[in-house]
Amino acid sequence: MTGSMDPVAYNRAAWDREVDSGNEWTRPVGPEVIAKARAGEWSVVLIGYEPTPRDWFPADLAGSAILCLASGGGQQGPVLAAAGAIVTVLDNSPKQLERDESVAARDGLLLRTVLGDMRDLSAFGDESFDVVFNPVSNVFCPDLEPVWRECFRVLRPAGALLAGFLNPDLFIFDVEALDERGEFIVRHRIPFSTLDLPEEERQRELWADGPIEYSHTMTGQVGGQLAAGFVLTGFVEAPHHADATAAYMPGYFATRAVKP
Numbered sequence: 001m002t003g004s005m006d007p008v009a010y011n012r013a014a015w016d017r018e019v020d021s022g023n024e025w026t027r028p029v030g031p032e033v034i035a036k037a038r039a040g041e042w043s044v045v046l047i048g049y050e051p052t053p054r055d056w057f058p059a060d061l062a063g064s065a066i067l068c069l070a071s072g073g074g075q076q077g078p079v080l081a082a083a084g085a086i087v088t089v090l091d092n093s094p095k096q097l098e099r100d101e102s103v104a105a106r107d108g109l110l111l112r113t114v115l116g117d118m119r120d121l122s123a124f125g126d127e128s129f130d131v132v133f134n135p136v137s138n139v140f141c142p143d144l145e146p147v148w149r150e151c152f153r154v155l156r157p158a159g160a161l162l163a164g165f166l167n168p169d170l171f172i173f174d175v176e177a178l179d180e181r182g183e184f185i186v187r188h189r190i191p192f193s194t195l196d197l198p199e200e201e202r203q204r205e206l207w208a209d210g211p212i213e214y215s216h217t218m219t220g221q222v223g224g225q226l227a228a229g230f231v232l233t234g235f236v237e238a239p240h241h242a243d244a245t246a247a248y249m250p251g252y253f254a255t256r257a258v259k260p
């Protein structure tokens with residue numbers, strides 16, 4: 001991998017591989033989840049396994065235009081469509097979008113899928129959506145400023161951006177020591193990217209096939225949304241769903257931001 005490679009093209013293939021290997025964020029919901037959502041009983045995750053607060057969405061989802069941003073995998077998009085929303089799912093991985101399409105075909109849902117990079121929402125006009133729902137995925141995106149700018153543009157006035165993201169502090173630790181031995185060794189300065197690792201370390205099993213990750217910073221996450229013009233109206237945190245940091249610190253944050 002060289003400095004000139006395109007990380008988003010690399011991550012497209014990497015996420016297609018995650019689908020093939022059965023990563024839990026690529027496994028579609030079953031028909032029983034869709035049947036319940038049709039009957040009004042639904043919830044979707046923005047961070048870890050935490051249900052997104054219900055009052056972060058419009059009181060009545062029927063007719064709300066929702067962009068599920070970098071949210072493929074046949075999970076949140078189909079649930080929100082079954083609950084009555086008009087759903088578009090944009091994702092960088094064709095195989096992730098196939099998951100959404102197959103749930104829609106299986107359960108008779110209307111849902112649009114768009115292949116693309118979350119930094120470029122030019123497939124959509126200004127003020128097209130009431131909600132942008134962005135579960136933890138900007139960790140795979142090199143820069144945040146265009147994401148927040150585009151979200152602001154495609155939302156209608158009073159529309160809400162619901163964004164989940166990783167706590168940047170997770171990235172200070174040596175990941176091999178943490179994952180393999182549960183040992184906390186402080187090693188990296190923030191902002192950190194897995195591209196910063198020595199090549200031979202990247203090639204080791206832990207990194208070889210996975211997507212490139214970017215820690216970002218809280219300034220890039222929260223400050224970036226404010227700089228794009230949003231007003232923050234909600235903030236929650238949750239432990240990481242899988243790693244040893246969960247005993248000590250929040251692994252995820254989620255924000256609700258409104259376009260005034």
Ligand SMILES: C[S@@+](CC[C@H](N)C(=O)[O-])C[C@H]1O[C@@H](n2cnc3c(N)ncnc32)[C@H](O)[C@@H]1O
Nearest residue numbers: 015025070073091092093096117118135137140
């Ligand atoms: C952890 S999964 C999130 C989806 C999942 N349904 C969930 O519940 O969180 C991360 C998703 O982000 C997508 N992704 C990564 N980089 C992207 C980019 N630059 N633009 C759009 N989607 C991207 C991946 O293809 C993958 O589907």
